[in-house]
Amino acid sequence: MASYCCFRKSRTRLPSFTVPRYRLITLQDMLCLILRPEGEVVAIEGIGGLGKTWAAKEAFETARNSNRFDTYIWVSLSTSCSLRRCTEKIATCLLIDIGAELLSSRIRVMIKEHLTRRKFLLVLDNAYFVEENILGKLGIPCPREQSLGSKVIVTTRTGRTVSVMDPAILISPKPLTDQASYDLLREKIGKDIDLELVDNCFGMPLSIILLAGALCDMPAQESSKLISEAYVALGPKISVFTTMVRLVKFCYRRLPSDTARRWFLYCLLFPDDEAIPV
Numbered sequence: 001m002a003s004y005c006c007f008r009k010s011r012t013r014l015p016s017f018t019v020p021r022y023r024l025i026t027l028q029d030m031l032c033l034i035l036r037p038e039g040e041v042v043a044i045e046g047i048g049g050l051g052k053t054w055a056a057k058e059a060f061e062t063a064r065n066s067n068r069f070d071t072y073i074w075v076s077l078s079t080s081c082s083l084r085r086c087t088e089k090i091a092t093c094l095l096i097d098i099g100a101e102l103l104s105s106r107i108r109v110m111i112k113e114h115l116t117r118r119k120f121l122l123v124l125d126n127a128y129f130v131e132e133n134i135l136g137k138l139g140i141p142c143p144r145e146q147s148l149g150s151k152v153i154v155t156t157r158t159g160r161t162v163s164v165m166d167p168a169i170l171i172s173p174k175p176l177t178d179q180a181s182y183d184l185l186r187e188k189i190g191k192d193i194d195l196e197l198v199d200n201c202f203g204m205p206l207s208i209i210l211l212a213g214a215l216c217d218m219p220a221q222e223s224s225k226l227i228s229e230a231y232v233a234l235g236p237k238i239s240v241f242t243t244m245v246r247l248v249k250f251c252y253r254r255l256p257s258d259t260a261r262r263w264f265l266y267c268l269l270f271p272d273d274e275a276i277p278v
Helices: 027-034 052-065 083-093 104-115 134-138 159-165 178-189 195-201 205-215 220-234 240-254 258-267
Strands: 003-008 022-026 040-045 071-076 120-127 151-156 169-173
Touching: 022 027, 027 052, 027 169, 040 052, 040 159, 052 071, 052 120, 052 151, 052 169, 071 083, 083 104, 083 134, 104 134, 134 159, 151 159, 178 195, 178 205, 195 205, 195 220, 205 220, 205 240, 220 240
Parallel strands: 040 151, 040 169, 071 120, 120 151
Antiparallel strands: 003 022, 003 169
């Protein structure tokens, strides 16, 4: 089971879900916290691979399935995504016709006019904002001032983005325990496997899922050989990033054909927030 560190700013006490300024919480608690009725900004911060996007998607889908909001907006971002591009993405989600030559200032006005009287849920995934008053620069009404119970969820790797978003709640996903890591690997592979194999994954869900993808279809007669290759590929425990790079290389070599490997490399040419034409 994943756990999350929760930090809360010192503001007026909110009666629906009370948490201390710092506390470990479960996924279910996190969903209750994110989806409580107060209008606010929630930030999910942590290094890549911890499950920030997954947590935001769980909250987004839970809210949509329970029909909690009037409008739902999911915007995927990247380090190269400009403010202009971000506002265009938001406008597109809202079905606002912006054309090619419309000024950014006008797009912001149209977004604000569209959202001002609506209870909305906006997710800004993988954000790298550095500008102060960032919601205003995107045309997003401040949920706290709007007083309709709107919610903005931002996932990010940077403390600067957290600072400019000024969240009421800051959630930090924690690495999985050894047992939870093993359970996730076993669930994805569909069979028991050496517990020590996940030790070098640092409890990172993405690393474990990458490893599972390389091992899930292994024939029984080749399992010992492939697991040995996985141990060699993982190498000594150095850092999260080193492990991720090693796993990607291992998974790349395990792809079934040269065509699959070429498709993999083709996908790497595109930023995180762009659709891949096929």
